[in-house]
Amino acid sequence: MAQKNPTSADQLESRSREVLREIVIQYISEGDPISSRSLARSGRFALSPASLRNVMADLEDLGYVFQPHTSAGRIPTDRGYRFFIDHLMKSRKLTLHERGVIDENVSRTSELDEVMHLCSRLLSKLSDQVGLVFMPTLEHLTMRSLDLVPVADRRVMCIIVGTNGVVADKMIQTEQNFSRDELGRIARYITSEFAGLTLDEVRLRMQSLLDEERARYDELLRSSMILGLEVVGGVLPHEHELFVEGTNSILSKPEFANADAMRKTMLALQEKEKLVKILNQLNEDGLRIVVGSESQFTHDYNLSMVVTKYGSASRPHGVVGIIGPTRMEYGRISPLVAYLGQVLSRKIEETEEERGS
Amino acid sequence: MAQKNPTSADQLESRSREVLREIVIQYISEGDPISSRSLARSGRFALSPASLRNVMADLEDLGYVFQPHTSAGRIPTDRGYRFFIDHLMKSRKLTLHERGVIDENVSRTSELDEVMHLCSRLLSKLSDQVGLVFMPTLEHLTMRSLDLVPVADRRVMCIIVGTNGVVADKMIQTEQNFSRDELGRIARYITSEFAGLTLDEVRLRMQSLLDEERARYDELLRSSMILGLEVVGGVLPHEHELFVEGTNSILSKPEFANADAMRKTMLALQEKEKLVKILNQLNEDGLRIVVGSESQFTHDYNLSMVVTKYGSASRPHGVVGIIGPTRMEYGRISPLVAYLGQVLSRKIEETEEERGS
DNA sequence: TGCTGGCACTCAGCTCCAAAGAGTGCCAAG
DNA sequence: CTTGGCACTCTTTGGAGCTGAGTGCCAGCA
Numbered sequence: 001m002a003q004k005n006p007t008s009a010d011q012l013e014s015r016s017r018e019v020l021r022e023i024v025i026q027y028i029s030e031g032d033p034i035s036s037r038s039l040a041r042s043g044r045f046a047l048s049p050a051s052l053r054n055v056m057a058d059l060e061d062l063g064y065v066f067q068p069h070t071s072a073g074r075i076p077t078d079r080g081y082r083f084f085i086d087h088l089m090k091s092r093k094l095t096l097h098e099r100g101v102i103d104e105n106v107s108r109t110s111e112l113d114e115v116m117h118l119c120s121r122l123l124s125k126l127s128d129q130v131g132l133v134f135m136p137t138l139e140h141l142t143m144r145s146l147d148l149v150p151v152a153d154r155r156v157m158c159i160i161v162g163t164n165g166v167v168a169d170k171m172i173q174t175e176q177n178f179s180r181d182e183l184g185r186i187a188r189y190i191t192s193e194f195a196g197l198t199l200d201e202v203r204l205r206m207q208s209l210l211d212e213e214r215a216r217y218d219e220l221l222r223s224s225m226i227l228g229l230e231v232v233g234g235v236l237p238h239e240h241e242l243f244v245e246g247t248n249s250i251l252s253k254p255e256f257a258n259a260d261a262m263r264k265t266m267l268a269l270q271e272k273e274k275l276v277k278i279l280n281q282l283n284e285d286g287l288r289i290v291v292g293s294e295s296q297f298t299h300d301y302n303l304s305m306v307v308t309k310y311g312s313a314s315r316p317h318g319v320v321g322i323i324g325p326t327r328m329e330y331g332r333i334s335p336l337v338a339y340l341g342q343v344l345s346r347k348i349e350e351t352e353e354e355r356g357s
Numbered sequence: 358m359a360q361k362n363p364t365s366a367d368q369l370e371s372r373s374r375e376v377l378r379e380i381v382i383q384y385i386s387e388g389d390p391i392s393s394r395s396l397a398r399s400g401r402f403a404l405s406p407a408s409l410r411n412v413m414a415d416l417e418d419l420g421y422v423f424q425p426h427t428s429a430g431r432i433p434t435d436r437g438y439r440f441f442i443d444h445l446m447k448s449r450k451l452t453l454h455e456r457g458v459i460d461e462n463v464s465r466t467s468e469l470d471e472v473m474h475l476c477s478r479l480l481s482k483l484s485d486q487v488g489l490v491f492m493p494t495l496e497h498l499t500m501r502s503l504d505l506v507p508v509a510d511r512r513v514m515c516i517i518v519g520t521n522g523v524v525a526d527k528m529i530q531t532e533q534n535f536s537r538d539e540l541g542r543i544a545r546y547i548t549s550e551f552a553g554l555t556l557d558e559v560r561l562r563m564q565s566l567l568d569e570e571r572a573r574y575d576e577l578l579r580s581s582m583i584l585g586l587e588v589v590g591g592v593l594p595h596e597h598e599l600f601v602e603g604t605n606s607i608l609s610k611p612e613f614a615n616a617d618a619m620r621k622t623m624l625a626l627q628e629k630e631k632l633v634k635i636l637n638q639l640n641e642d643g644l645r646i647v648v649g650s651e652s653q654f655t656h657d658y659n660l661s662m663v664v665t666k667y668g669s670a671s672r673p674h675g676v677v678g679i680i681g682p683t684r685m686e687y688g689r690i691s692p693l694v695a696y697l698g699q700v701l702s703r704k705i706e707e708t709e710e711e712r713g714s
Numbered sequence: 715t716g717c718t719g720g721c722a723c724t725c726a727g728c729t730c731c732a733a734a735g736a737g738t739g740c741c742a743a744g
Numbered sequence: 745c746t747t748g749g750c751a752c753t754c755t756t757t758g759g760a761g762c763t764g765a766g767t768g769c770c771a772g773c774a
Contacts, residue, residue: 033737035736035737035738036737036738037736037737047746047747048746048747048748049737049747050739050740050746050747050748050749051745051746051747053737053738053739053740054739054745054746056738057738057739067737067738069753069754069755070737070738070739070752070753070754071736071737071738071752071753071754071755072736072737072738072754072755073736073737073738110512110530111512111528113528147506147514149504149506149516151516151518151524152518152708155467155468157504157516157524157526159506159508159514159516161508161509167508167514167528169514169526171468171470171524173467247623247627248623248624248627251619251620251623251624252620256616257616258616259613259614259615259616259619262608262616262619262620263608263609263619266604266605266608266623267605267608270604270605351509390766392765392766392767393766393767394765394766404717404718405717405718405719406718406719406766407717407718407719407720407768407769408716408717408718410766410767410768410769411716411717411768413767414767414768424766424767425726426724426725426726427723427724427725427766427767427768428723428724428725428726428764428765428766428767429725429726429765429766429767430765430766430767
């Protein structure tokens with residue numbers, strides 16, 4: 001019997017823990033409700049099915065497992081998964097092969113944008129789930145230089161290079177027509193004046209400079225600020241960029257075998273804004289696993305996420321991870337995500353150093 | 358009885374034509390096999406169901422319709438659709454509303470890339486199908502100017518502006534480190550030397566210039582050519598860009614209600630390379646409708662396309678259209694696609710003129 | 715000759731039922 | 745506390761039977 005109450009749940013009787021673990025593991029690999037007999041057959045318990053049934057009934061009372069119908073085996077609840085993940089799971093190490101594939105691929109690319117794209121593809125492929133790489137707002141990006149290139153009548157292409165190697169580009173419409181030389185002068189001015197600040201800070205200072213007395217008679221200053229605000233002001237194209245790769249792989253999962261579940265899932269994955277919101281809310285460092293009902297987003301859909309933040313130690317950068325059915329191999333996927341987080345972070349630090357020198 | 362043989366099919370007896378037309382129209386709107394009775398009920402024929410059955414049997418012999426099983430009504434075959442499209446279909450005019458939505462939206466955007474994106478969204482929304490806009494290779498793009506911006510150690514951002522307003526950007530790795538000034542000089546040199554040529558021609562001339570005697574001692578020339586070839590040589594990022602918008606909408610079509618069809622369809626839509634290949638093969642001008650089995654791509658999937666080329670009169674540009682289940686309202690969708698093709702073309706011509714002046 | 719009503723036939727889809735199988739819960743005995 | 749046994753529940757599967765929609769064909773009629 002369970003002498004623990006549901007609220008102080010992290011101390012299940014040792015036997016119950018083992019049973020719960022076995023249920024989750026078996027369920028993850030089979031996908032069917034787990035019966036007392038199949039637990040007994042596993043050989044992991046010196047107990048008869050009847051005894052296991054008692055334990056299972058307790059686990060059900062505590063809300064860790066449930067039966068889809070009276071005469072069926074047990075399936076872990078989200079709560080059961082949670083407990084499994086927090087206390088029972090043993091992460092597998094990465095295989096040499098996985099590590100090799102990642103290292104090799106990543107070493108071949110140098111452009112940061114590409115690396116991120118690559119990572120989401122790799123994640124998707126290696127985990128057979130949907131890979132995510134999220135590159136958060138550039139508000140905190142530190143500007144290293146700005147370039148302005150005339151493209152057409154009153155149309156200017158802006159290129160902002162950040163200290164962390166991220167490059168943002170944006171097309172803007174200008175009020176007046178600037179010549180190539182004027183644009184060059186303005187860009188040099190802005191670079192010299194604002195390099196080293198975050199875009200947020202740049203925006204603030206530009207605004208205040210524009211309000212100052214000096215802007216009245218300093219033509220270069222004024223047009224620079226007006227143009228600059230245009231650049232920094234709006235949403236940059238790369239902002240909130242979210243790579244979602246491998247939606248296919250999720251289509252063949254048995255939990256989405258019926259058309260309705262499939263449709264719902266696909267629609268959910270298209271709602272990037274919602275996803276971005278959730279990802280933005282993650283504020284702990286390290287690996288984070290969100291199980292089904294724990295999040296607004298994954299709530300309805302039997303979806304879970306395994307994600308981690310990446311970025312240089314000094315400056316958090318974004319979120320990388322996978323999204324897939326709640327019934328997934330957390331033990332295999334967690335180290336994968338963790339490793340890719342590390343790889344991305346290292347890559348970013350490398351680029352920063354390179355630039356620093 | 359049909360006195361025509363299947364091969365000279367475009368001259369069906371007038372009555373058969375009407376029946377086929379009615380079958381296709383009804384089937385498109387209902388989605389269920391069409392019976393002789395429901396044709397009779399339509400009031401369009403002064404004939405009894407029994408007589409219509411005879412006509413239908415003829416149409417079946419000629420391969421225009423088929424029965425999913427012996428005691429079911431008739432469904433058009435791909436061949437039936439083809440005949441309908443070529444000879445029987447009456448295109449509806451665009452509604453004021455549709456026209457309004459398109460005009461208003463398009464007039465609000467000026468950036469060409471954005472316009473294309475917008476068009477695929479509009480198409481998808483207005484047709485409730487998957488919208489496509491395909492921007493073909495830039496090989497034939499005429500270069501107006503080139504800019505080179507240093508981004509990091511041996512990394513350079515290139516911006517090519519075409520005479521038609523298309524802007525391509527690309528990040529390249531260089532052998533040596535160029536200063537901002539050097540890059541500026543190189544860019545100016547290339548622009549002055551090659552503006553007005555297509556990228557293909559640019560590539561050729563650069564290669565031959567590099568092989569010339571002069572390149573031995575003219576340092577600027579040599580490094581310009583090496584860098585330039587790097588820029589023009591590889592595949593540019595925008596090349597083959599294909600916007601696919603509104604995959605959601607297809608998910609709720611009844612023909613994809615079962616999970617398997619849905620999965621296949623989604624997978625098909627992800628295969629952009631294949632799609633690009635098909636789109637590239639379209640070489641007729643004007644509206645083109647590809648029905649199911651007529652194309653490699655749409656073969657397996659019950660998919661059809663309605664597409665048209667767009668671009669200025671002088672220079673074809675790309676392909677715009679929709680993709681959806683074979684059972685779709687061709688009469689409503691065709692003018693929509695045609696109109697969007699016109700709109701895009703006009704937009705492109707406008708940008709060219711603007712630049713020409 | 716062409717059209718039509720009638721009729722036999724086919725077939726998908728639904729409901730109903732029975733049997734099988736998988737599992738559970740509970741109890742009494744070890 | 746464990747366990748074998750047993751009754752019970754519930755899903756799944758398959759078959760039988762019925763219904764309705766539709767067809768093809770034929771014979772009679774204009």
